[in-house]
Amino acid sequence: MAAGSAPPRVLNVNVGVLGHIDSGKTALARALSTTGSTAAFDRAPQSRARGITLDLGFSCLRTALPPQLGPGPGELQFTLVDCPGHASLIRTIIGGAQIIDLMMLVIDVTKGMQTQSAECLVIGQIACQKMVVVLNKIDLLPEAKRQSAIEKMTKKMQKTLENTKFCGCPIVAVAAKPGGPEAPESENPLGVSELIEVLKSQAYLPSRDPSGHFLMAVDHCFSIKGQGTVMTGTILSGSVSLGDNVEIPALKVMDDYSVIGRSLFKKETNIQIFVGLKVKLSTGEEGIIDGGFGQSGKFKIRIPGGLKPETKMLLSAASKKKSKAGKGDANKEDESSKNDSAQPVTITLLFKRYVFDTQKKMIQS
Template sequence: MAAASDTLNFNVGVLGHIDSGKTALARALSTTASTAAFDKNPQSRERGITLDLGFSSFCLPVPQHLRPLGDYNRLQVTLVDCPGHASLIRTIIGGSQIIDLMMLVVDVTKGMQTQSAECLVIGEITCPRMVVILNKIDLLPEAKKQVAIDKMMKKMQKTLESTRFNGCPIIPVAAKPGGPDAPETETPQGISELVELLISQTYMPKRDPSGTFLMAVDHCFSIKGQGTVMTGTILSGSVSVNDNVEIPSLKVSRKVKSMQMFRKPVNTAIQGDRVGICVTQFDPKQLERGLVCAPDSLRTLYAAIISVRKIPYFKGSVHTKAKFHITVGHETVMGRVTFFSPAPEDFESDPRMDCFVFDREYLYQEEYLSQAKDAGADRGQASTQAEGGKLPRQQWALLEFEKPVTCPKLCLVIGSKLDTDIHANTCRLAFHGVLLEGFEEKNYAEVSLPKLKVFKLKHKEGQVERVSKLIHQYMTSVTSV
């Protein structure tokens, strides 16, 4: 039986606009497919688009630059194929949170499109490294191919200048020459060069087996006579055969009977590993996607306080009392937001990203405070600034969920306007943050919120007529003297 400790698993997300060729690229790179790969979902095959996360992998010897950093014999690259359709952004966000490196797939004949841009924004929030794939170079006229590729490379470099991925590698490929209906004998172009590039971009991601076990489950199915299998990526800690794990959404615990990593049995899996866990039987339809954890390690929250940042590409202001789609892990629920900041005298205080302090006083904000103009603001529309033009170094938001969510502390939170027209050329992602404090009581407004000291600054203007008359009398007497 293989040991997970022999293999370093490195998760690479495949993101981009619909029809950019993401699934074809994952297929061209992969040697092993999971039970959910290459659009095996019947609806995916029928509609010709990816509807869910797909997983596949290929293995290589551990590259030279990683050998001194751990005792691994091989590198397993797990490809997370994310859907590109705008209506499936919840799934894209969930997939992005489990990747170590992102491949942004761009159709070389079309360039950046709406969902390409949203994927870029998600990548900036969730991922430290990115490689841009210019796909479908086989569709370019041979005589003008290199000129067209060079032109698109320059456009992409310009687009990335103002992002955290400025200067990231860009590589041209043809994952499926001739398109989806071309014969399988057509050889993909640029794949060996892409593999070499991916190897050069690998690094030692955080892998700590000592933390509390937490796993993001993306597929669930039953095997007759064996049990129910939950497949997913371990977000923290480790799990072993015979451990008990909790399924919080079902409020049940189950014993781990066996585990596999891409069809190979293992006894133990750790943070970052892609694994299938077979547990004692339950109805898989009850858990299509969600979290599995060590017993009693997660909380169910009705509201939360997050350290928040607005996404600059979101047009216009982000107002208090507005409702957003709040994505926490693999869950997306509606929630109402209230923004607040430090008291003005504490605007320069160092940000605290690991906890929230209830003993301080905070200033209520009608909207998130940002620079005079965000990158995505409408022309001529300025975002609200704090008084005197100063901005606080940290801002917070109180999120009140319409349905309770189950999540760990310090997890990523993304607020979106997913009801925006998916055909509109606009970013739907509004803000992101880290969950610092959660409220587990259904009546949190009476029990917990009184601890939160948020005050409003009030200004009143008016004319005091009596004082005006006294001043007039005084000025008259001075003049007469």
């Protein structure tokens, strides 16, 4: 680049990778990406242990700027948002869908539309304007019948989409990881270059408003050893430059009519089953379970009659005690917990489950 000349512009388009669990979304993101973030490709130990995507993954693909995005030198960056496919992680999927401009619906070509495929399609119709269907795992089809099977599945998908906003959208057949997860890395993916060209043809300039105060919704938060906490997100308004100071507002997790509960459910519990059930605090107030917070096991309780002043004092004291205990005071915190309860207000949930209830609902007595 000549001295004094402006750097080539980089236009960014957020592409969501959505689909049913085990359809090969993460393998596709890996095959497409030129750069992976610290949150890409299921690097979290929990994801590796369970063999599924548990959180949003971020990576990017940089390619030449297509003609429809304007003349002049520049690059097009596709930021790939790899969303989980498991039904219990639907809130995380919705969180990812809120920030995408273009959606890739990944379909296992040997299975077609599945339950979460349909759910992702509904989310896509709300969240974005354009979609590309990716028929993945074509390497599992017998080579002699591969082309006819792809054509048959393509017609099925076209029929499925004909009454949606994505009617007539591109459908591309690929094998992101031929041979499956255990196959050697030397195996080259099939159809990925064709998919990139289709993505380029569907790319458009999203509407971004740089005016107003800087406001960013946090989409992902993680820590890097030796560096600290990193937050990534979507800028809703305004702009920010390198070296600027930003304010991170503190959220008030408790008011006069709600509290946050913990340790009543396991982290993997689907708290939606318990929404609407009545609970009772050890201080006498009665409440209703409003919902959970992702996969943390925590949940919100609404107190219609409001909290008693003495209950608020107990909860405030417990919160202050917890915040004062730093990482180096873990042993002191454990010792003090034995002598003085670290959670003075307990929650009681009483219910009975009818054995022959066909809907398997939680029924309170």
